[in-house]
Amino acid sequence: MNRQADTARERDVTATHARPYSRAGAIVPEAGAGTGARTGTRSAGARQALADTLALVALPLALGAALLPGAFAGGGTRRWFGGRGESVRADAQAAKDAAAAAFYELDTAQRDLRISIETITAVDSSPRARKAVDDFAALGRRIDEVSNDYITAVDAHDLDRDDLDASVASRARGELTKAKDDLVRVKGELDRFEQSLGPLLSTAETQLARLAPAVERARQALLAASTALDSVRASGLRADDLAARLAALAPELTKLNQGAGQHGVPETLERAGRVLREAEGVRAEAERLPERAAEIDRRLVTLRTRAQALTTRAGTVDPVLSELRRRFAAACWQDLQQVPDQALVNVRQAEEKLKEAAAARDEQRWADATSRLSTVRALLNATDEAVSAAGDRLQRLNAVAKDPQQEIQRTRFAIRDAQRLAMAGRSTPDPRHAAPLDDAVARLERAIATLEGRHPDYWHFLTETEQVRQTAARVVAQIREERGHGA
Template sequence: MVPRAPHPPPARRTPGALRDALTLLGWPLVAVLALPAAFAGGGTRRWFGGRGEGQRAQAQAAKDDAAAAFYELDTAQRDLRISIETITAVDDSPAARRAVADFEALGRRIDEVSRQYIEAVDAHDLDRDDLETSAATRARTELSAAKDELGRVKGELDRYTEGLGPLLGKAETQLARLAPAVERARQSLLAATGALDTVRASGLRADALAARLAALAPELTKLNQGAGRHGVPGTLERAEHVARAAEAVRAEAARLPAQAAETDKRLVSLRTRAQALTTRAEAVEPILSELRRRFTASCWQDLQHVPEQAAETVRQAERRLAEARTAREEQRWPDTTALLSTVRALLNETDEAVSAAGDRLRRLNAVQKDPQQEIERTRFAIRDAQRLAMAGRNTPDPRHARPLDEAVARLERAIGTLAGRHPDYWHFLTETDEVRRTVSHVVAGIREERGAGH
């Protein structure tokens, strides 16, 4: 526990206290200062002249100086206690705990020097008519020593206060953030509530958003209970959490009408696409028939299950589409979004499979009509890579030359497969595709190496 500031000396022995009391009674300070002169003529006190009276005056001055030092120390301690309370309200770090312990130690030191000062004041009645010169001298000595000790402790307190600056600054910063943070949280909740009311008025239930907003009610209650109960750091963290969560609800509520409209649009679009794919899937079988009639089995075997697979995939997409429509009617937006994504993926899969059959027939027709075009395209890619590999060199790097030489040989072997009675055009096309991929990889490696070298 932090010690209380020492009690000031009795009013009859503390000029400051006497001055305050007289001021409260409405007596002007000038009149108070004139009191000794006024009473001196009344004969109520015997005044000694000479050296004795000088010693009394010096003792009184020492007493006044000690009282001033005591008042300064007491005021500084009270002000510092407010700073310590500010820090402890915000900070529970080891540094803050050490600061509190040091303040308590200083408080004990202040109590000790204050006790010495009060004892010195109580030990000497400087208003006695029969005050001896030796007593006045002793009083001056003891009161001066008390004043010096009070000053030394005041210096310790000042140095401690200077070292407290960073902790106090941090605490005051957090306290300054507290009220605005709590107000932002309340305003965010108010805005979220308003946005939710607007959405509901448009016919959208937004039950999930309402549940999220309702879950913030206990947090608001704790905010209203204040930092005195829950601490400044906890209250700040809670206020920021409430503000973020409420703002998220508000933003989602504001987007909800547009999301509903976009969902309706996607439902219609995907339904139309599913119908179109059903029609396109029906055209795959005639394509397969032509492939079987004109080309070897290897050119079409991997496609023969496309019609059945496409039909099944479209049926799956339509079932998921119906589920998405139900979720939309029930305003289960996350479920609706997930189902529509599934539908899109299924339709993309079907589209690729259906397109593959038509693309296969188109490419086979082209190479059957003129295989030389595919050959020249591949040779050009190889020659271009070879020129790049030789640029700035007398001999190519084996890491580049070897795969390019293998690509040339692979192309020649692929060309050789066209010489038979029933050429496997699809094998030829897959080989030329692979050759170009290999060449492209070599080119990318050369450019990467030269770019790193520059």
């Protein structure tokens, strides 16, 4: 209540209880009071004495009314001073101050925690994050409840009133103390809830800390890619495919500029990473493009030269086949019959692909040019192997026909080396090792037997001895692996 309003009202009350005075201090009779009749029965001296006495009494009352506003209230309410009354008022005020402090602390903590919740929801949409939001909302409802109780208690009691009764002050102290206790209790719940948010908040803050640098790196990568592409074009290379890839990133850049508030932090981080990778890829390819063009030019020249050389070498296969037919059994050369014709076919296909690669290079279709050159290389490799196989076959057959013992001893040495390793540190070999080695020995003996006769199949003999040596090598590798694991 307003102190000035109280004072004004108390002055009005005082005026209704105090009679007006004359300058001599006598009471001025009020109209219609009937004082004249009573005055007429008294002597003049008695009347004077009564007037003097009343004047002495009325003067302090009038002074008190002026000096102590609110001394009397309507209905005769009594004002209290000092002693226990002031102590109760002070206790009530202290309870009010404590409740106000608790309210301020709770409000501040709620505001701070709301920022944490907003940080989490901006980053995390997991069930755990959604539960945190629901729990915070439930806490908010309890905070509103105790806050309303506090505000009601404060509004219900004006502790600054001059006519505050001691019982009212005591009741105010109790209500305000309860409001403070409720505020403190809910503040404790809020603090415990805040502690439980630690892992979620830490993850969210980490992602938010990554957000701005990630977006900036993506923007810088796009700028670098654009600069590299401009440089390449200035050198006369179109790089249309790279330009198309860079243009496809424009919508992604727009979304990055719109920010995480519209698209979400996780999505923005993912987008920034994708833009970064794509832009860096475009930049790297643009920077390599001049070198790539030069490399394609070199490969075109090299593969043309190689195709021409293979055409010449393919012409030497027929004389080799003729000698094979004349000196060795049919089984030694039948699989080589198609080599000359296939070589010519492969070379023609290679030359056609070379023309296609050259056209793609002129049109700056780099991927197509590279693909065609890879096909050319594969065709020429296959042709080279086939042409070389005919000459190698004749050389090996000549060697074994002249001295088969060299091949036999080489194969037996491989078997004995594997057998010694299998027996090392053992009295009997492991059946897993002994069986394939015994089979290899028998296979070698059968191969040697095929050399007897008028037209031995030397190619079959060479194939068998090669496979026997491969068997011995597998056993050796198996033994060493097993002993290596056992060490």
